[in-house]
Amino acid sequence: MTATVLVLNGPNLNLLGTREPEIYGSDTLETIEAACQKRAKGLGLAVEFRQTNNEGELVDWVQEARTDYQALIVNAGAYTHTSVALLDALLATNIPIIEVHISNIHQRDEFRQQSYVSKAAEGMICGLGGIGYELALEALAHRLGTIKEA
């Protein structure tokens, strides 16, 4: 049976590729999703991508993932740094979670260096651009056992 990974993207990530490209690169969210869909197949996974600017909707989606998905990749954008509500929703799930950021948050404003998502996620990949999502998929495939360790 195929496991499905829900990939959640937070506020302003719909602007990826056009917004501050010197920080976030020129890949769009669509390009990244396409690369993930391709990679997922080889890993025995299905992938579903979503984006919202609304904190409450992110919380709703995480609650949905508790019962309907097998793993989560979360790039919560700015809510990473401010949303305890998102943290609570993540803590209420029992599925594996990996946090992804396009840029290296440890090199940015001090208020961007703290992550509530990190308190609930197994691991973090940041600063590697769009490919970070693909690497997270591979890590989840190992974690879910859909591929064997090399």
Added chain:
Amino acid sequence: MTATVLVLNGPNLNLLGTREPEIYGSDTLETIEAACQKRAKGLGLAVEFRQTNNEGELVDWVQEARTDYQALIVNAGAYTHTSVALLDALLATNIPIIEVHISNIHQRDEFRQQSYVSKAAEGMICGLGGIGYELALEALAHRLGTIKEA
């Protein structure tokens, strides 16, 4: 005339009973609402329960309470700790407000020990589980004069 108390519940409280029961207990929000409805009758009060994961919707509801309800019980979940918008809405009401929390927030993460709601509420009941809502109702009944002090 019957006074109506609006009981607002914030993010993830719809998961009550299933999420981290060692912290939040096994009562669901439905069980709590039922107990409150029963208790309210004896206190000369009507009760209306709502829950949302969305900060803006909580603000809308508090604004609605300014004119259409006689008192508020607020368990804002994670927004307790982060929402100045909710605080402003509460400050704009003139009706009595009691803050309720299922768990004792003073024993949890440091960021959960600070409450914006407390700056606007008359009092707080926390750590007593679902029965805290009922006790808040009784306190409001005294406050609104729908029952006489024993």
Added chain:
Amino acid sequence: MTATVLVLNGPNLNLLGTREPEIYGSDTLETIEAACQKRAKGLGLAVEFRQTNNEGELVDWVQEARTDYQALIVNAGAYTHTSVALLDALLATNIPIIEVHISNIHQRDEFRQQSYVSKAAEGMICGLGGIGYELALEALAHRLGTIKEA
């Protein structure tokens, strides 16, 4: 068998009703005790009230409660914010503890917003005036099983 709740009151609570009534209201400690005695009967509980201005005596009483009482209600007044000795005594008991404050400590001086008692108590009721003691009694009755949940 009747369970007995020991209700401990800390420094200056003997002045209740005469001291800063705009903060603490006009109920005296005697009034509150009388209301609690009445309420306790309906809840299947006995109640004993004490007050002291002396930190060491509070510690002595809590140690006494470990073996001779079934539950504690603690309004430690100013020692709430400064007494690690009291906290240690409370941590050494295995009976249920509820913390009560007449005023909402979260709205007062910053040094009054921190409570050592909260680190040992199951829950807190504050800002509801003298009725907070009665509500604490009801919560303890549920906790001790002397009444059935409504």
Added chain:
Amino acid sequence: MTATVLVLNGPNLNLLGTREPEIYGSDTLETIEAACQKRAKGLGLAVEFRQTNNEGELVDWVQEARTDYQALIVNAGAYTHTSVALLDALLATNIPIIEVHISNIHQRDEFRQQSYVSKAAEGMICGLGGIGYELALEALAHRLGTIKEA
């Protein structure tokens, strides 16, 4: 061609004139909008006013302004102090932004003295009441060149 300024108002600003008038004055948002519409004409500008209690909707509107408006006036209310998501959206625009507040935020609670909007806005006008919006319009007219400096 007429440049259009989008004026965004955050949570609880719909209550302006009725809420805490000793802080916020008695002008309603409608009164302010009317004065701005009138002033804008003399400045060669069009104006569009919006208000929402929802952080995500504010972010959506700022994203819309990137391409469809020539300037932004932002009174983000309480989100001023908490919304990194709003800051990110503002940083992603290239149009001039002026931050407005009815009250002087530097004289209020410490948590109201910090502004995420300020990190993206060219300037701030605060504490001058509803007329602050009009003055912001004039500053934008100079900035956009729709009027000549006197």
Added chain:
Amino acid sequence: MTATVLVLNGPNLNLLGTREPEIYGSDTLETIEAACQKRAKGLGLAVEFRQTNNEGELVDWVQEARTDYQALIVNAGAYTHTSVALLDALLATNIPIIEVHISNIHQRDEFRQQSYVSKAAEGMICGLGGIGYELALEALAHRLGTIKEA
């Protein structure tokens, strides 16, 4: 009768136009004064401009304004961030005060983000360049009633 606004400028503002123009723009203090004189006439106000590098002289001038002027515009330059003496002088006046800064102080060094002047001024205009002085004049005209609201 014409009301007179005293416009006080603190240290280094005599260098305006030549010092760090990427921060402070190319307007000189003379240019700004000329624009203000012109604008003041239309607003029914008289204007007097002064500049000093000396904290004590600023204090003297503010004391003079208590009795001899009808309003104050204060751009205290660096003394904004360090002078409690200036704050005390401003608190001792009963006339309206508006604080002006050429640059947006909220985007600069942390020690430039705190303002003692703000504790005494009704409002602040910053980051709008020299035109900020003119806008402050208009706000004062409304405040003093020398013009009618549009």
Added chain:
Amino acid sequence: MTATVLVLNGPNLNLLGTREPEIYGSDTLETIEAACQKRAKGLGLAVEFRQTNNEGELVDWVQEARTDYQALIVNAGAYTHTSVALLDALLATNIPIIEVHISNIHQRDEFRQQSYVSKAAEGMICGLGGIGYELALEALAHRLGTIKEA
């Protein structure tokens, strides 16, 4: 009628004159009391001196002063820096209070520079040695009107 000033001395002040004389000088508490008794007569005051090492007893004495004395001089020793209970008792009195310290607490350990007593006292005299008590008496005589201003 003679007004009586209660002079309260906290922990370790019974050692005055023998303990760390380079900080506290060589006057004993008895010497100071004798000088005060003499001075009081000329000021139309009676004086009563007490000393205790016990925080709770200090609180008891302050409560007693509420009704039975006309003014308080308080040198609370180490409880100055730690006793919120003492502060609460002082806040509950309506009589004039002056805080006295033998040494200049502003030049000592950081934890000795903060005073809870100062939050309730009208004024403080410190660093002047035993004569500080006498000066406090004179200030109280003016305050109570037992002598006329020179």
Added chain:
Amino acid sequence: MTATVLVLNGPNLNLLGTREPEIYGSDTLETIEAACQKRAKGLGLAVEFRQTNNEGELVDWVQEARTDYQALIVNAGAYTHTSVALLDALLATNIPIIEVHISNIHQRDEFRQQSYVSKAAEGMICGLGGIGYELALEALAHRLGTIKEA
């Protein structure tokens, strides 16, 4: 031989009696000086009063006192909290220094609770109004031996 005490008053103290009388009382600096002159005679002291709004002038005067006066009373007003230059000048003198404040600085804004003058003065008298200056004179008379201890 008569010892002379130099009494230095800092910024805005020339407004005493007219500025914020609810904080600073209604005595003017002239009234206080007159009372001091009268008291000084009985104490075997001469007194010279000065006031300036200028930090540098205060420093000059303290330097002058090193060689030409026998003691200093310093009420540095707002420079109390900000002037390291004044502290350095005081540290360079070997004559006794007493710090005086009209109001109790420990009950005011946090930035008014720290005093650089305290690091150099033997003692402080605050919160007792104008009479504080007189009491400081008496303490200096004892210190300089111009009167004998009573």
Added chain:
Amino acid sequence: MTATVLVLNGPNLNLLGTREPEIYGSDTLETIEAACQKRAKGLGLAVEFRQTNNEGELVDWVQEARTDYQALIVNAGAYTHTSVALLDALLATNIPIIEVHISNIHQRDEFRQQSYVSKAAEGMICGLGGIGYELALEALAHRLGTIKEA
């Protein structure tokens, strides 16, 4: 001549052996005293054990030790972290002081990691259980010269 060591135990140490044994072990204070009495003999020392829950009594006992005992061992329990009064009493003695704690306070709550006793004691032994008292005795025997160094 035999030197006598006074061993002072603070609040809740009377519960040793029954209270939180996973932290404090199962030795009672009586067991520890017995072992110390035995050890003391071999070291040429006498030992006297006391325990109190009262801060003021601890201060009294330390004052007594100044003149009547040759050394102090102090386990002040919770007052370790909060009692400046105890510190002052200890500073007023000239006899050697060793601080003992049953548990390693450096691994516990942050507020338990700070010790006022340490500011007056020559050394500290902690985390070694009841045997820490015996080791402190031996160190004092060396310090007082009742035994020769091995």
Added chain:
Amino acid sequence: MTATVLVLNGPNLNLLGTREPEIYGSDTLETIEAACQKRAKGLGLAVEFRQTNNEGELVDWVQEARTDYQALIVNAGAYTHTSVALLDALLATNIPIIEVHISNIHQRDEFRQQSYVSKAAEGMICGLGGIGYELALEALAHRLGTIKEA
């Protein structure tokens, strides 16, 4: 030509697999190196693994990498949090650097949440166990262009 990636491991990583396996898992550094060697071949890379407990040796190796290697993977263990010397060496290289941690450092002691390496590295992978090294290799392969993006 094959690019060579130098993989540097800091203190205690030689204990991997035997030390605190509930935090660090059961993979040894040898197992991880073997997996990396295998993966590297498919990516067109060579890999060299080193480990040391010595901060200075880590600095030497990074200096060596400046000229002799094409990329760096750094798991500096505890030196991550304390070594500015390592940071300086990394800043002096111009080759791509990825930081790897076995555990999620954002969920550990506060002093482990700060990383000096992050100030110089392009990105971080943490909390994914040994596979994090492999994913870092793939990211470097993309970065160095030894494989084409899928």
Added chain:
Amino acid sequence: MTATVLVLNGPNLNLLGTREPEIYGSDTLETIEAACQKRAKGLGLAVEFRQTNNEGELVDWVQEARTDYQALIVNAGAYTHTSVALLDALLATNIPIIEVHISNIHQRDEFRQQSYVSKAAEGMICGLGGIGYELALEALAHRLGTIKEA
């Protein structure tokens, strides 16, 4: 069988006896080792002393102790306060560890009051000079059962 205790000494402890003797006393490390060797025999223990100025070497030695020694005494000198690498090595051992310091670190510079070693050691002995090592040996003998409790 004899258990062997490894005694590790960090940087500058080779200077003991010559360096700042007013802080560290006049015992050399050789004297202390000799006393320990003698004491160890009576306790059924063997002892091995080492000293290094190199943090990495300390880490190597602790790793060696994991398998080859039965207990550790650690006086890490300045690395006590800075070395997370040493802490990690200590955490990776399962043998008893006692921390020793010649001086009372709680009375020294603030940066010397924090100890990473304390997070891994069972207990600490400090401020007792060289005899602290001997007392640690005795505590370990009890802990390892090579002697019976007296």
Added chain:
Amino acid sequence: MTATVLVLNGPNLNLLGTREPEIYGSDTLETIEAACQKRAKGLGLAVEFRQTNNEGELVDWVQEARTDYQALIVNAGAYTHTSVALLDALLATNIPIIEVHISNIHQRDEFRQQSYVSKAAEGMICGLGGIGYELALEALAHRLGTIKEA
């Protein structure tokens, strides 16, 4: 052509040699100036020395240096730590600036360890006494090219 270096000395430096000689040494400002004049000749420089206790005058002189001098040596005394106005004036110059202090400010009170001058100066020489001025002259001579590097 000879370049001229303006040497500015802040408050209390006129007391050099007489004030706290254990900190500041026994050289007077005149001695230092004489040595500098002599040294300057050999370096192809002219030197002008000034001293003031007035912050505003320091600002005036720095503004003068912008156009009339080729380099600045600044020992701002206490204004080093408090004067943002001085910093702004220095930032407005384009000539080389070297900061000099007689004592090592890094070893003094915490408030003396922070320097606003350092934010504008190329370098700092401190703790070397009066000779620091001469060394600064030599550094400026290299910087201005009036002598060739040896």
Added chain:
Amino acid sequence: MTATVLVLNGPNLNLLGTREPEIYGSDTLETIEAACQKRAKGLGLAVEFRQTNNEGELVDWVQEARTDYQALIVNAGAYTHTSVALLDALLATNIPIIEVHISNIHQRDEFRQQSYVSKAAEGMICGLGGIGYELALEALAHRLGTIKEA
């Protein structure tokens, strides 16, 4: 007899001239050493230069300097900010120490603005590039009396 100055250089200073030349300039350590050797001769001094990346080796060398050299110049690179071990070694010497930095550390990252070396050094020269070493030599020559003051 010729005095010898040991010049110690910490981590990464071997890269001087090639690493971040916009911060550190283009001089290599060899160039600086050559200039120092030349200058030393004229000053009656000998000079020995060393560099290491290893903290422990720096400590060893400082210990060596205690007995075998007459003065120290220390540029500890990154260990300046982190090494208490180095500080302890410096404190254990009785010879004059001058701290040198190529760049102005007061203008760099906050963690680079704190120096442990400064707590032991007589003075600091920073921000003047390689010539700072030469100026330190001259200061030491004065200090050691190998040249006479000009």
